[in-house]
Amino acid sequence: MLKILALTLTALLLGACGSVATRIARQVVSLAVVAETAPLEATEAPAVGDPARGKALFTEVRGGVTCSGCHLVDSDARLVGPGLLTVGERAKTRVEGMPAQAYLRESIVNPSAVVVAGYYNMMPGSFADLFTEQEINDLVAYLMSLDG
Numbered sequence: 001m002l003k004i005l006a007l008t009l010t011a012l013l014l015g016a017c018g019s020v021a022t023r024i025a026r027q028v029v030s031l032a033v034v035a036e037t038a039p040l041e042a043t044e045a046p047a048v049g050d051p052a053r054g055k056a057l058f059t060e061v062r063g064g065v066t067c068s069g070c071h072l073v074d075s076d077a078r079l080v081g082p083g084l085l086t087v088g089e090r091a092k093t094r095v096e097g098m099p100a101q102a103y104l105r106e107s108i109v110n111p112s113a114v115v116v117a118g119y120y121n122m123m124p125g126s127f128a129d130l131f132t133e134q135e136i137n138d139l140v141a142y143l144m145s146l147d148g
């Protein structure tokens with residue numbers, strides 16, 4: 001008897017509040033969607049960098065080193081690291097499904113994530129602290145622009 005009463009009450013409540021409940025549910029779902037897509041949009045946004053600024057940063061000493069101390073930009077030949085002339089092209093195929101700019105960014109801020117075959121990771125792991133977000137965007141834009 002109690003059980004039936006409880007069931008009836010639940011049914012009544014659901015009937016009365018059904019639309020409210022649906023609205024709340026929808027709200028929750030849309031909030032969840034926002035929460036899920038917001039950070040993705042932030043990381044997937046194409047890097048808006050200034051290649052001229054990136055070029056200057058490439059030879060600027062940070063943390064005691066320069067990119068140009070280890071990388072040539074007018075050839076693909078090895079210095080300490082691989083030459084970067086056509087890196088924008090090969091960056092597209094380094095990691096399946098990863099866009100070139102994302103790969104280049106990763107190579108700078110998290111160099112041990114993907115180590116180019118035939119090389120050891122000798123890049124300092126601290127570039128993420130030594131450059132601002134904008135500066136990293138600038139470096140990526142510069143690297144993308146090297147081969148014309």
Ligand code: HEC
Pocket residue numbers: 058065066067068069070071080081082087090091094104107108111112114115116119120121122123124127139143
């Ligand atoms: C101490 C030497 C050294 C310095 C300094 C250095 N790199 Fe590197 N870099 C390497 C080596 C070695 C590799 C190859 C191994 C690896 O992938 O980590 C590499 C790999 C890369 C790659 C991936 C290349 C490819 O063909 O996939 C990019 C892009 C890159 N470096 C950019 C930079 C930038 C930009 C800077 C400056 C902010 C920098 N590097 C500073 C040594 C260095």
